[in-house]
Amino acid sequence: MSAKTTTDTASENLESSRAHAVQAAEELKAAAGQKADELKGSAMAQASRLKEKTEQTAQGFKETASDNVNQFRDYADENWSDAKVRFDDYKEEGERYVRQNPTKSILIAVGLGFIIGRILR
Numbered sequence: 001m002s003a004k005t006t007t008d009t010a011s012e013n014l015e016s017s018r019a020h021a022v023q024a025a026e027e028l029k030a031a032a033g034q035k036a037d038e039l040k041g042s043a044m045a046q047a048s049r050l051k052e053k054t055e056q057t058a059q060g061f062k063e064t065a066s067d068n069v070n071q072f073r074d075y076a077d078e079n080w081s082d083a084k085v086r087f088d089d090y091k092e093e094g095e096r097y098v099r100q101n102p103t104k105s106i107l108i109a110v111g112l113g114f115i116i117g118r119i120l121r
Contacts, residue, residue, distance in 0.1 A: 098105040
C-alpha cells in the first residue's frame with residue numbers, strides 16, 4: 001500500500017470514529033436529558049404528595065388546637081365562676097366576722113399592718 005492510501009484510510013477511520021463519538025455524545029446527552037426530565041417529574045410528584053400530607057397534618061393540628069382552646073376556655077370560665085362565688089362567700093364571711101367582732105378585727109388589722117411594715121423595711 002502506498003502512503004497516500006494509508007493516510008486516506010486513517011483519515012476515513014478518524015472521521016468515522018469522530019462521527020461515532022459525536023453520535024454517541026448526542027445519544028448520551030439525549031438520554032441524560034430524558035433521565036433528568038424523569039427525575040424532575042418524580043421529584044415534583046413527591047413534592048406534591050409531601051405538600052398534601054403536610055397540609056393534612058397542619059389541618060389536623062389546627063383542629064386539635066381549636067378543640068384544646070375551646071376546652072381550656074370552658075375550663076377557665078368554669079373555674080372563674082367558681083372563684084367568684086368563693087370570693088363572694090369569703091367576703092360575706094369576713095364582713096360578718098368584722099360586724100360581730102369589731103374590736104378584735106381592728107386589733108388584728110393593726111397587728112398585721114405592723115408585722116408587714118416591719119417585714120417590708
